[in-house]
Amino acid sequence: MDKLSIRQALALQLCRGLGVSTLLALQQKISLPSLFSLGLSDLLQLGLSEEVAKQLHRVDWQRVDQVIKVCEAQNLHIIQFFDKHYPVALTHICNPPWLLFCRGNTALLKHPQIAVVGSRSASRTGLDIAYDFAKQLSQSNLLVTSGMARGIDGAAHTGALDCNKGTIAVLGTGVDVIYPQRHRDLYWRIAEQGLLISEFLPGIRAHASHFPRRNRIISGLSLGVLLVEAEIKSGSLITARYALEQNKEVFAIPGSIRHSLSQGCHFLLKQGAKLTEHVSDILEEVSFLPENSLYIIESEEPQESCPILQNLGYEVTDVDTLVQRTQWPVEQVLARLLDLELEDKVERVLNGYIKLARG
Numbered sequence: 001m002d003k004l005s006i007r008q009a010l011a012l013q014l015c016r017g018l019g020v021s022t023l024l025a026l027q028q029k030i031s032l033p034s035l036f037s038l039g040l041s042d043l044l045q046l047g048l049s050e051e052v053a054k055q056l057h058r059v060d061w062q063r064v065d066q067v068i069k070v071c072e073a074q075n076l077h078i079i080q081f082f083d084k085h086y087p088v089a090l091t092h093i094c095n096p097p098w099l100l101f102c103r104g105n106t107a108l109l110k111h112p113q114i115a116v117v118g119s120r121s122a123s124r125t126g127l128d129i130a131y132d133f134a135k136q137l138s139q140s141n142l143l144v145t146s147g148m149a150r151g152i153d154g155a156a157h158t159g160a161l162d163c164n165k166g167t168i169a170v171l172g173t174g175v176d177v178i179y180p181q182r183h184r185d186l187y188w189r190i191a192e193q194g195l196l197i198s199e200f201l202p203g204i205r206a207h208a209s210h211f212p213r214r215n216r217i218i219s220g221l222s223l224g225v226l227l228v229e230a231e232i233k234s235g236s237l238i239t240a241r242y243a244l245e246q247n248k249e250v251f252a253i254p255g256s257i258r259h260s261l262s263q264g265c266h267f268l269l270k271q272g273a274k275l276t277e278h279v280s281d282i283l284e285e286v287s288f289l290p291e292n293s294l295y296i297i298e299s300e301e302p303q304e305s306c307p308i309l310q311n312l313g314y315e316v317t318d319v320d321t322l323v324q325r326t327q328w329p330v331e332q333v334l335a336r337l338l339d340l341e342l343e344d345k346v347e348r349v350l351n352g353y354i355k356l357a358r359g
Contacts, residue, residue, distance in 0.1 A: 005033070010068065010099065074176050095343055101202060112223055113145045116145075117156075120152075129253060138167075146218065148179075161194065172200075177206070219242040227240055227268060232263045236264060313354075
């Protein structure tokens with residue numbers, strides 16, 4: 001198999017409509033570097049849509065080189081899906097990132113990780129708990145991974161760094177963009193002591209749609225996800241939902257029934273998350289995972305046989321109806337809907353979901 005250069009891998013990243021699953025299917029027919037030398041008719045014969053084929057036929061190499069130049073100038077590393085440094089854990093998740101843009105110590109990607117996530121508007125107690133757990137996890141040789149958001153994420157990264165251990169921050173922006181700005185000092189501490197990664201091109205600013213995508217990487221990299229404080233409707237619960245779908249452990253710290261930030265954790269505990277009071281509760285679970293099966297999950301069903309897509313039309317359908325039609329647990333339906341939404345196969349609308357024509 002011809003080796004795919006970073007320049008070629010980046011060109012594929014810039015091609016809208018090409019994902020890892022499509023590229024893996026193409027690889028069964030042809031070496032990926034050969035795509036750039038094919039004519040338009042040959043690309044169409046491979047089963048590509050006209051839009052994708054046209055993009056591959058007329059690659060904007062100037063833009064590709066410009067991105068590479070920016071990365072070189074800022075000492076950013078690009079890891080592509082077939083690179084030996086690409087984390088094995090991510091190859092098994094649904095819709096894995098094709099490229100990872102990195103700043104810092106990329107060797108940390110191979111280290112066993114626990115994600116620590118929670119509310120941006122965390123309480124003082126929650127921040128202290130996140131800090132302490134991160135510190136103790138790091139001292140137990142488990143790398144702490146989070147999303148560098150304000151609140152619980154920031155406290156977790158700081159706890160890991162304060163015991164002179166690395167930490168991984170998965171960003172919902174370009175890896176060279178500091179967001180939120182209040183974490184400027186934290187950003188550079190992580191760059192020096194840990195690793196910042198993103199699937200988004202350098203320079204890409206924060207957008208609401210980026211953060212659910214980021215969350216699947218946080219859970220995908222980790223052996224398990226610890227939720228410290230979270231509201232019922234929050235990004236942290238999305239991360240936990242991804243972890244459940246990826247067959248990862250979910251840990252939740254209980255709180256007061258009178259506190260809204262306890263509701264997300266209590267919801268997960270009702271769904272079977274492990275009630276967590278001490279770091280030993282986490283260590284007990286992950287220590288039993290055999291090294292060769294840490295990242296094995298059930299293979300994804302082909303899209304054409306996905307029960308959600310089979311039972312979702314172009315009219316609005318609510319979640320309860322999909323649960324009834326698929327006979328799946330509601331949390332599994334919600335997790336699958338989120339993936340399909342990220343893949344632009346369904347859209348969330350008032351009172352439910354609709355199937356998109358391109359899905």
